[in-house]
Amino acid sequence: MPRVPKWLGDAMESVLASKYLTVRVSSVTLLTDTLCQLNLSGDFxxxxxxxGYAIDFRVNDNDFRHYTPSAFDAQEGTCEILIHLHGNGPGSDFISRLKVGEVLKMVIPxxxxxxxxxxxxxxxxGDETALGLFKLLREEIHAxxxxxxxxxxxxxxxxxxPARLGMRLKTVTKNPDDPGRYAAASLHAMKTGYPHIFHQGIFYxxxxxxxIQHVKRTLRHMGVAVKNIRTExxxxxxKAGL
Incomplete structure (x- = not known):
């Protein structure tokens, strides 16, 4: 969500009150220096x-941030989110200040x-920002x-x-100068090992x-149909606020 004036953020919380839920911080766990696991409880x-659904928090007077849950149980009233800490930004500052027991307003999924x-x-x-979604998708796929x-x-x-989180996925190091390069280069070897996935599978x-653009282009050159590629x-x- 883009940056908004404070008055608009205040108005959204008032006019769209039915779209907000009160949640409580159950735990905040730093998994690595740049990845945090946030657990919330509430009436869901x-x-x-x-x-793939996302929730939002207003992280300061002017900024909102989207997060994709890695687990969500409406019956139990629990929500887990894996959050990539980018550094000195509004989202990272918000997460670093959270305390167990703190009450927050959360935009509904x-x-x-x-x-x-x-x-x-x-x-x-994907990258660190996709870990939560993939953890949740893995549970659906196993079920x-x-x-x-x-x-x-x-x-x-x-x-x-990923291995610590129970996910059996290949990992490559990021190339900041050419995003997606090493992942795209690994696809041909993976196709040899998993030809059925490349012929019949769905790609996220x-x-x-x-x-995403780099890997999608490579998949298309390898014959994967556009209809079998989902991007987000x-x-x-x-650019802030995607």
Whole structure:
């Protein structure tokens, strides 16, 4: 969500009060120096939620930030979010100040339904910002007795994190000068090992817009149909508020 004047942020909270929920911080856990797990509790009864839906927080007077839950249980009233800490920005500052027991206003989940249950094979590509979504998709895929693989481009300190989270995914180091390059280069070898996924699977490309473009272009050259590629850009270098 773009930056808004304070008066507009205040008006949104008042006029759209029915779109906000009161939640409480259950725990804040730093998994690495740049990735945090936030657990929330609240009354989520009756909420519509699907993998890929996002929630929002007003992180200061002028800024809102989107986050995609990695787990959501309306019956139990719990929500888990894996958050990439980019550094000195409004979102990172907001997360760094959170305390257990703190009460927050959260915009109700909404967005696109990304999971494609009619496909037996699923392929993930993304970065740290996609880890939460992929963790949730993995649970859906396992519950449906389906299969997944994929490749993630991550910073050095996060390369081992997918395995810690129970995800069987290939990892490559980010190339800041050519986003998506190393991941795209690995696709040909992966096709040799998983030809059925490239012929019949659905591909989820999530995270950095530049990386998504690179990997999508490579997949198209490899013969993957456009209809089997789902994309969701969470961020773009030099642009806030995607």
């Amino acid at each position: 009864q009756g909420l519509d939620f699907h993998p 909404r967005g696109r339904k990304l999971y494609q249950p009619d496909h037996q094979f699923h392929f993930f590509f 449906a007795d389906q299969h997944y693989t994929g490749v993630l481009e991550l910073s050095e300190e996060n390369l081992a994190l 490309l999530i995270g950095n817009a530049a990386s 850009a969470y961020w773009m270098k030099g």
